[in-house]
Amino acid sequence: MGPTASGKTALAIELCQHLPCDIISVDSALIYKGMDIGSAKPDAEELARAPHRLLDLLDPCESYSAAQFREDALREMAEITARGRIPLLVGGTMLYFKALLEGLSPLPSSVPEIREQIEKEAAELGWEKMHQLLAKVDPESAARIHPNDPQRLSRALEVYRISGSSMTELTQVKGEPLPYKVFQFAIAPEERSELHQLIAKRFQLMLEAGFEQEVRALYQRGDLHVDLPSIRCVGYRQMWDYLAGKLSYDEMIERGIIATRQLAKRQITWLRGWQDVFWLRSGDLTNIEQICSVVGEK
Known part of the structure; x- marks a missing residue:
């Protein structure tokens, strides 16, 4: 777990080279097809090294709930453990982690x-x-x-x-807890200023990789709009407003980076109240060693 741009994906892929893990994505943006650059979806080379489950599940016109995630994740976890391997859940959508770990509350179905x-x-x-x-x-x-x-x-x-x-x-009414032994790790830079630098750098790299063209293709479909969960994803909403003529290019960049910082702040706030988390530092060369040590001890 960890804030956006903290290095979760890279660490998870590296961990798969040391432990028999299969990665399950825990990210509310990565579930959408055609939303690759702005969501920092693992590229073909990364997926070749460590395949990810629960990517590209839905078209951006569709919605996805924490309940659907829990059902999908439990199915994948059962399949992974049946093969004698370890499910490695990786992402920053803290609501999904919470639903998985604590179960779901008895909220009524939509009418x-x-x-x-x-x-x-x-x-x-x-x-x-x-x-x-x-x-x-x-x-x-x-x-x-x-x-x-x-x-x-x-x-x-x-x-x-x-x-x-x-x-x-x-x-406040909890559902069925997760029927697995769980190790929880969170990764983040030691200083918030460092995280802000990583966020700004990654946003710039996304623009260079063709983020505008990616969102333009979605914009030109005609059936998508800003009230959809997919288009409200950080970065996508700001680029959408730029394409709609509501923001200048520079304003889009500034607001995209600010919105990403705000997301990271919310993620860190969630994690600070989390129980039984082992913290890792972004860029620490001993992270893999620390994880293997914690898992090995227990």
Whole structure:
């Protein structure tokens, strides 16, 4: 686990050369086809060295939930362990890790009629007003969900209207825990300034690799829009706004880097509250040795 640009993929691929591991991606952007450069998806050479599972599952017009991830990950883990190998889960989508480790809360399934009613109200009142309505019934979720995040905002309101309980109340009820012995490692630079440099460098490398052309191909399809989870991914949203004429090229770069920093900050905040994590430092040549030592001891 770790913040974006901290070196998770490179470390995982190297670890596969020392332990009989198969990698399972834990990343909400890597599941989308055609979103390779901006998501830092492993390239052909990296995949040849260490194949990754749960990549390229969906078209960008589709959505994917933590529940779907848990189901897919458990299936892959069972297959890997049946062959006598070790599932190595790698990524930065902390909600997916949480769903996998703790199980899922008993949230109600979506009801199309209620979802449509919420969308109709939002069209009339605006999402800012819908956010205020959520704050009255579920202040904790409202504090966590941005007013410009219609998918999560709609879901939180829907859960309350279906069940009569807030999402906050329901998520405190845990599901089935993970039936595996787990070793948890987090990697990050020692200084935040170093992480910021890595983020800026990687964003520039993405641009040089053709990130604009990648997003332009998605933009020109005509069936994708900024409210989809895929297009809201960090970097993609900012490039989309540039292609739509809402940002200059330099503004797109600046906002893309800022949004990536904010994502990394949220990831680190999650991890600081995580239990039983062994911390590694980005770029430390002894990381593999440390991991093998911890796993070997237990």
